[in-house]
Amino acid sequence: MSRRCVINRVIIFVVGLFLLAQPLEAKYAAIVMDAATGSVIHQENPDKIIAPASLTKMMTLYKTFQALENGTLTLNQKLPISRHAANQAPCKLGLRAGRAISVQDAILGLITKSANDASVVLAETLAGTEAQFAVTMTSQARHLGMSRTIFRNASGLPNSQQVSTARDMARLSQSLIKHFPRYYRHFATKVFTYQGASHRNHNHLLGEVIGYGNGPIVIDGIKTGFTNAAGFNLAASAKHGNQRLIGVVVGGENRHWRDRRMKQLLSWGFGVEGTKAPKLMKTQYVQIADLIDAADQDVSSPQGKKRKAAPAVEIKKAKATAGKKVSVMKASATKSKWRIQVGAFGRAKDAQAALRKAGSKITVLTRKQRTPHVAAAGKRKKIYKAQFVNMTQVQAKQSCSQVKKSGLECMIVQG
Known part of the structure; x- marks a missing residue:
């Protein structure tokens, strides 16, 4: 093992000890960022430790796009499906051990179906095992400035040691857009058909017009996520003229609430006429538990x-206006x-x-x-x-x- 690899593992271990010592609470957090400059337009609890759920797959895709760029993978390349990959909990494409799936299909499976089995296929291809791939994911996160993120798997299935923040997820979104413009377009895929079955994208905001300026402002990505621990998560992006914004909302109480909040934040960020300045949102009762990953509404256990x-963690709903701290009540x-x-x-x-x-x-x-x-x-x-x-x-x-x-x-x- 190289000296650099050993150093990276030590750094990840030390940072991991610090992050895992922090309380993991499923609480609302959000951030809106300019994709070009990284300047923050709006933020609420952006550095609070959260469960990323299937937003994790953005890093799996980042590493996959990286491999495509450097020639390690090709889109038509067939990847073997292991028993470990086939046995992943839903959401999944229903891959069968001993068979193969193309890189292109695996990518679209992650983006639309949020397929956990396809995530593991990519992970094992790139690093040998999913556990080793998670180490490379965390190392990549550090290179991208994601200082409070630890990955333990490639899919986002529940793991109390897998943590991140809204800010880190925004940085990952920014990196996907900036480093892989050729592949970012895949995130706008609304329906993916695999072996005769059609899979609709869990991101119901895709193609949504959130306002007009010198033309429509349309959401074209990126990824949803859900676990009971995390709540309803979404990383989204839209472009108007030369400006592209990235929004991350985590800890939503349901998909509809999360989507409405994202539209409000992005509309306000673009200065859409009639959009009110966002206020701090109320929190909710949440039971932190390693339950199921639904990657939105396709829930199974x-x-x-x-x-x-x-x-x-039980927090009573409490209203708060902008600039005021959300109160916690018994x-x-x-x-x-x-x-x-x-x-x-x-x-x-x-x-x-x-x-x-x-x-x-x-x-x-x-x-x-x-x-x-x-x-x-x-x-x-x-x-x-x-x-x-x-x-x-x-x-x-x-x-x-x-x-x-x-x-x-x-x-x-x-x-």
Whole structure:
């Protein structure tokens, strides 16, 4: 191993110890940056440690584009699919071990479907193993000025040690645009067809006109992400004339809220007439837990895996005006306005099965409170949330504790 490689590993390890000592809270953060100059137009908690979720794939793509530029890869090159890649949790293309996928298809799979299996194929091709690839990702992050980012995998699937900030994600977005203009256009792909199946891009703002100046201002990228720990994340970009802006929103309470916020921030950044100056946003109750990666609304939960959940963070919604600090308030422990969620699934029967399994572990609830509740959400694709409702805060905490002790997943929700 070269001396430089050893030094890089030591630096990453030391920085990692510092970052992991910081509290990881799923809290809203945002930044708007000029892509050419790097000047910041708007920011809220830009350096707060967050879970990047599938925004991670931007670095996987950065390293892939780098390999294409230096000739290590070609777009038509076929890459072998390992068992490890094929066994990744959704979102995925459904790749099969022993077969192959082209670099071009793997890239588009990441951009549109946010395919975790394709991410690992690229990682293993470029570095031998996904773990080694994560080391090169973190090293690349340092070269790009991403000082508070650590990568542990190529996909963004839950890992409490994988951390970043809104500012670092904006720097990564800027680097993708600046260093690989030839490949950046792929981020505008709305639909990708692979082996007869069409995959729509999870970024529903693609092609959205957010205003007019000397022509329409259109969003043309970049990447979405979601985990229960992270909330709903989005890195986006739009160009007007010679100016291009980059926006990053993390910790959104849902996709629609996140998208509206991004449109407001970019519109304000471009000076679109009638756009109000953005105010600091309210925070939300969040349970930090290593649950599932949905890469937006395509949610599923890998079964049979035990994960160590990070501490719960409960923050009551509190309004704040621009320039004022968001206040943190203690919630009532007596009102029955709490619930717990033990998963989110693409099929109602899977949600019901999760509820039955979790319900058998809970002893602190009444029979009525243990009644399964499946909440459907989403317009194009229904997502079924497996929940127990009508609890006090104390009951919710105790119930989640019992569920987690049995090796299952659980998050606390207010309302």
